[in-house]
Amino acid sequence: MKTGYTGLAVPGPTNMPFQVRKAMDVALEDHRAPDFPAFTKPLFEDLKKIFKTETGRVFVYPCSGTGGWEAAITNTLSEGDTVLASVFGQFSLLWVDLCQRFGLKVDAIDVEWGKGVPLDDYRAKLSTDKDHRIKAVLVTHNETATGVTSDVAGVRRILDDLGHPALLFVDGVSSIASIDFRMDEWGVDVVVSGSQKGFMMPTGLAILGVSQKALGMADGAGLRRCFFDFRDMVKTNDQGYFPYTPAATLLHGLRASVDMLLEEGLENVFARHHRLASGVRAAVEAWGLKNCAKGPEWYSDTVTAIVAPEGFDANAVIKTAYDRYNLSLGAGLNKVAGKVFRIGHLGWLNEIMVLQALGGVEMAMRDVGIPFQAGAGVGAAVEHFTDTRAGVRMAAE
Ligand SMILES: *Cc1c(COP(=O)(O)O)cnc(C)c1O
Numbered sequence: 001m002k003t004g005y006t007g008l009a010v011p012g013p014t015n016m017p018f019q020v021r022k023a024m025d026v027a028l029e030d031h032r033a034p035d036f037p038a039f040t041k042p043l044f045e046d047l048k049k050i051f052k053t054e055t056g057r058v059f060v061y062p063c064s065g066t067g068g069w070e071a072a073i074t075n076t077l078s079e080g081d082t083v084l085a086s087v088f089g090q091f092s093l094l095w096v097d098l099c100q101r102f103g104l105k106v107d108a109i110d111v112e113w114g115k116g117v118p119l120d121d122y123r124a125k126l127s128t129d130k131d132h133r134i135k136a137v138l139v140t141h142n143e144t145a146t147g148v149t150s151d152v153a154g155v156r157r158i159l160d161d162l163g164h165p166a167l168l169f170v171d172g173v174s175s176i177a178s179i180d181f182r183m184d185e186w187g188v189d190v191v192v193s194g195s196q197k198g199f200m201m202p203t204g205l206a207i208l209g210v211s212q213k214a215l216g217m218a219d220g221a222g223l224r225r226c227f228f229d230f231r232d233m234v235k236t237n238d239q240g241y242f243p244y245t246p247a248a249t250l251l252h253g254l255r256a257s258v259d260m261l262l263e264e265g266l267e268n269v270f271a272r273h274h275r276l277a278s279g280v281r282a283a284v285e286a287w288g289l290k291n292c293a294k295g296p297e298w299y300s301d302t303v304t305a306i307v308a309p310e311g312f313d314a315n316a317v318i319k320t321a322y323d324r325y326n327l328s329l330g331a332g333l334n335k336v337a338g339k340v341f342r343i344g345h346l347g348w349l350n351e352i353m354v355l356q357a358l359g360g361v362e363m364a365m366r367d368v369g370i371p372f373q374a375g376a377g378v379g380a381a382v383e384h385f386t387d388t389r390a391g392v393r394m395a396a397e
Contacts, residue, residue, distance in 0.1 A: 007327040009357035011144050011174055011303035012197040014347030020200055023256035024249050031248050037240020043251065044237060046258045050176065050266070051191060051209035053183035059233045060254070061206045062247040065173040065194030068206030069098050071228035072169050072190040076214050077135055078222030079103035084125055084166070085138040086111050086118055089145035090333035095138060095171055102223055107134070113335050114294040116143060116150035123158045126166070136167040136189075142175035145333045147291065147305040147342065148298045149179060156186045167214060173197055176207070177261055178273045178302045178346045189214040195250065198302070199257045200347040204250050270301070276345050276354050277301040279384040283358050283377030287365070292340050302346035303330065306361075307339060312370050314341040320364040327360035351385045 008015055030036070047058040061067055077083070083104050087093045088111035096108045109121050117139050126134060137159065142149050152170055159166060167189040172181055176191065177198030183191055188211065195205035210230060218230050232243040261269055281299065284291055284306055292305035308314035314332050318341050321327040330342030343357050358378050366374060 002326050004326060007325075007353075007356050007360055009343050009345075009360070010328050010330040011342060011344030011346060012194070013203060014197055014200055014344065015349060015353070016202065017200055017256075017260060017348045019260060020253045020256045020348075024202075024253040026249065026252055029248055031246050032241065036248075039255070040237070040240045040246075040251070043255055043258065046262065047207065047254075048209075050258060050261060051183040052181065052185065052266075053209050053211075056183055056209050056211045057215065057234070057237075059208045059210060059230065059237070060246070060251070061208070061228065062204060062250070063206050064196075064203055065171075065192060065206050066094070066098070067228070068173075068192035068194065068208050069095055069171065070102075071206065071208060071225075071230070072192055072214075073099060073102055073104065074221070074223040074225035074228055075210075075230045076167060076190070076217040076221050077102075077104060078220075080105060081135040082107060082133045083136045083138055083169075084122065084134045085109070086116075086121070086140075088113050088115055088117075088148060089140070089143035089336075091144055091171065091173070092138075092140040093334065095140065099138075112294070113146050114148065114292050114298070116140075116148045116298050117155060119151060119154045119158065122155060123162075126158060126162050126164050129164065132165055134164070134166045136169050138169050138171070140171040141181065141191075142172070142179060142300050142302055144174040144303055145305070145342075146293060146336065146340075147300040147303045148293045149175065149300045150298075152181070152188065153186050156188075159187070167217070174300075174302050174346065177257075177266075177269065179300075180270050183209045183211070187211075195254065195257075198346055199254065200260075201250065201253045201257055204247055205254060207254075272349075273301040273346060275385070275388055276349055276351065277304065278388075279351070279354055279381040280304045280343055280345055280358065282380040282384045283361075286376040286380035287362075287372045289372075292336065303342055303344050305330075305332070305336065305340040305342045308341065309370060312368060313338050316368045317341050317361070317364045317370070320367045321360050324367065325360045325363050327357065327364070329357075329361065329364075351381075355381060355385075
């Protein structure tokens with residue numbers, strides 16, 4: 001029998017705050033009650049602050065993040081439309097697969113796993129697309145499989161430089177509410193997130209930011225949709241209701257989550273993630289191991305994929321951590337299966353929770369025979385956390 005907490009160091013689901021759990025411990029209610037809009041309307045407004053949009057809208061669907069991808073595509077595009085994408089991990093790959101299954105032509109640029117959106121290639125493709133056949137450009141903001149963050153603003157700059165009218169779609173499932181994201185400033189047309197990552201909630205909600213431009217595509221878009229139709233959401237959400245039974249219990253959790261994020265302040269939330277992530281990266285370096293992300297410009301502040309040294313199976317580290325030490329680590333997916341293990345460091349998290357994960361990793365690595373000085377990684381993180389003040393971005397960075 002296992003005693004004590006099981007450490008959850010996967011990049012989603014993340015740790016759920018007591019406040020969120022308590023907020024969901026409510027009697028079920030009538031989602032058509034006269035006072036329901038008094039609850040939902042301010043929630044929609046406050047969600048816009050999380051996405052940093054004043055001109056766009058936010059939709060909340062009862063499904064996982066993958067459903068959000070489907071909503072983005074089917075509300076805006078038609079079969080045979082071309083979209084520009086890049087693949088550098090399991091999530092960017094699955095998004096392309098979804099587009100292909102809907103009959104879109106995907107111009108998918110293959111990128112070495114460990115790097116992110118190739119701005120030069122995007123510029124080259126878009127600048128030769130004189131008759132604007134590319135209808136949408138896809139950006140996986142944070143590739144959770146490899147721990148790589150891409151430059152969304154850079155893609156916007158390219159579209160603006162070229163005067164290209166393509167829609168800009170962002171997968172922000174593992175970045176929203178953890179890493180800086182600015183929907184209006186970056187001209188993002190649809191951004192998709194999910195409840196079980198930065199929002200610190202159970203799985204079950206896809207939360208989307210949608211621009212007026214994307215909303216305007218719904219009538220002309222040829223792809224079929226019903227459950228995900230933005231127009232039904234607009235009509236009912238405007239009155240504070242939904243086109244179907246909403247996941248009201250989860251919405252109470254979301255209310256608590258948004259309150260916590262706004263109370264801490266988004267910039268402080270981002271700084272906290274950066275500081276905790278830097279501690280993890282210091283540990284990886286002290287172990288003498290490699291980050292799967294190929295350089296600091298790609299480093300993710302929400303997840304770090306660590307490359308197991310030659311001759312060692314990353315899955316053995318994960319299994320040992322779980323079986324012996326009650327610690328869940330993220331597995332390598334697809335191309336990097338068995339090669340990397342991942343530490344999720346997002347959501348409701350502080351220094352000692354990170355140190356717990358690092359300590360568990362050290363025990364598991366020692367058990368499987370990976371050579372390193374016990375305590376080296378934990379020590380490096382301890383130094384990092386004590387050398388930098390909580391909530392303050394290091395002056396040097
Ligand atoms: C988790 C994740 C998804 C998938 O979301 P689900 O909620 O599992 O459907 C998509 N993209 C990224 C970047 C993710 O991290």
